[in-house]
Amino acid sequence: MKKGNLYVVSAPSGCGKGTILAEILKKNTNLFLSVSATTRCPREGEVDGVNYYYISEEEFKSEIESGGMLEYAQYCGNFYGTPKKKVLEKLNKGIDVILEIETIGAMQVKEAMKEAVLIFILPPSVAELRRRLNKRGTEEQEVIDIRVKEAVEEIKRAVNYDYVMMNDELENAINDFEAILKASKLTIENNKNMIGKVLENA
Amino acid sequence: MKKGNLYVVSAPSGCGKGTILAEILKKNTNLFLSVSATTRCPREGEVDGVNYYYISEEEFKSEIESGGMLEYAQYCGNFYGTPKKKVLEKLNKGIDVILEIETIGAMQVKEAMKEAVLIFILPPSVAELRRRLNKRGTEEQEVIDIRVKEAVEEIKRAVNYDYVMMNDELENAINDFEAILKASKLTIENNKNMIGKVLENA
Numbered sequence: 208m209k210k211g212n213l214y215v216v217s218a219p220s221g222c223g224k225g226t227i228l229a230e231i232l233k234k235n236t237n238l239f240l241s242v243s244a245t246t247r248c249p250r251e252g253e254v255d256g257v258n259y260y261y262i263s264e265e266e267f268k269s270e271i272e273s274g275g276m277l278e279y280a281q282y283c284g285n286f287y288g289t290p291k292k293k294v295l296e297k298l299n300k301g302i303d304v305i306l307e308i309e310t311i312g313a314m315q316v317k318e319a320m321k322e323a324v325l326i327f328i329l330p331p332s333v334a335e336l337r338r339r340l341n342k343r344g345t346e347e348q349e350v351i352d353i354r355v356k357e358a359v360e361e362i363k364r365a366v367n368y369d370y371v372m373m374n375d376e377l378e379n380a381i382n383d384f385e386a387i388l389k390a391s392k393l394t395i396e397n398n399k400n401m402i403g404k405v406l407e408n409a
Numbered sequence: 410m411k412k413g414n415l416y417v418v419s420a421p422s423g424c425g426k427g428t429i430l431a432e433i434l435k436k437n438t439n440l441f442l443s444v445s446a447t448t449r450c451p452r453e454g455e456v457d458g459v460n461y462y463y464i465s466e467e468e469f470k471s472e473i474e475s476g477g478m479l480e481y482a483q484y485c486g487n488f489y490g491t492p493k494k495k496v497l498e499k500l501n502k503g504i505d506v507i508l509e510i511e512t513i514g515a516m517q518v519k520e521a522m523k524e525a526v527l528i529f530i531l532p533p534s535v536a537e538l539r540r541r542l543n544k545r546g547t548e549e550q551e552v553i554d555i556r557v558k559e560a561v562e563e564i565k566r567a568v569n570y571d572y573v574m575m576n577d578e579l580e581n582a583i584n585d586f587e588a589i590l591k592a593s594k595l596t597i598e599n600n601k602n603m604i605g606k607v608l609e610n611a
Contacts, residue, residue, distance in 0.1 A: 329604070333608060333610070334610065362608055366601060369597060373603065385588070387595060389585065390591070393573065393585055393589060394571065395567070395570055395571060395572065395573055401531065402568060405534055406535060406561060407535075409536075
């Protein structure tokens with residue numbers, strides 16, 4: 208059976224990544240969104256196994272040591288990572304998997320699995336990103352400053368991705384994302400078997 | 410200004426390449442289909458500059474010597490090739506160019522222009538290809554045998570392409586082709602400038 212594709216999606220906070228992925232997942236039933244593990248406590252409304260798998264630092268570290276994490280990073284004193292087992296299970300069943308992770312983790316995944324397709328979602332500009340974050344009105348100016356600074360660092364790492372797309376207009380962004388998914392299924396790396404099949408009994 | 414993309418499309422006779430390209434060109438106004446040059450005589454109904462540029466063998470050879478051909482091949486005693494000048498002109502104006510050429514020429518283009526995107530259109534099977542050629546009813550069995558043999562050789566070279574897509578259902582094939590066009594505009598190679606622009610004044 209043909210293995211699924213692994214997609215890694217990164218975007219700074221405020222780029223509409225969540226909205227794009229929700230639409231994509233609605234339309235594509237052969238896509239599985241991986242759930243990350245974290246050592247931070249669940250926030251109100253968050254559900255174990257939906258938003259994150261909430262595990263202890265001991266469990267997390269033991270997973271790292273046994274090679275159970277595809278990627279991980281420490282952020283504000285907590286660990287975040289992608290449990291490898293479920294991802295590989297899905298891929299082996301021919302299901303495509305999306306990891307929604309930050310840029311450092313993305314580089315680890317590319318290192319471990321060269322065939323992973325890395326997609327970076329850009330804001331139209333850093334100024335626009337700041338405007339969007341301000342508009343939410345949920346955070347202090349200081350926090351927004353930090354987020355913008357982080358965003359700039361993440362955007363700089365977009366050069367290491369396979370695809371970059373801009374979320375300027377949501378509908379266009381969704382179309383771009385779908386084109387990347389579709390085209391990445393048509394690469395020669397994914398279809399050497401198909402050529403053999405066409406030539407069968409020739 | 411951002412340069413256009415160069416696409417090379419190959420498919421054995423009977424794979425519906427012409428129909429797919431006609432639809433794609435209708436929908437995409439920023440695409441230019443390159444017209445090849447040939448030393449063979451125009452057939453009835455063919456128009457110079459539309460089907461081919463009809464030139465003499467002397468002219469053709471002098472173009473080869475002066476480096477004016479992006480690729481060329483000899484076939485049944487005649488030369489066929491892609492005049493380089495027009496292609497480069499369009500690319501430099503930001504227009505995407507499609508070359509509809511056979512596999513040997515495609516390899517020459519990839520050699521000369523690494524950034525070219527090579528797309529191979531497969532038939533569902535060689536048996537189906539034979540069926541389609543028979544259905545046309547315009548050719549002797551012997552000629553069909555030769556075409557099928559050529560098709561097999563061409564399909565074997567599809568492993569050197571960037572993308573392979575199957576023309577099983579026309580509508581799907583057109584969608585696949587469009588996804589490849591769109592996604593190839595979103596690769597990091599084509600968008601390093603965009604990252605710089607997003608970061609401007611950050």
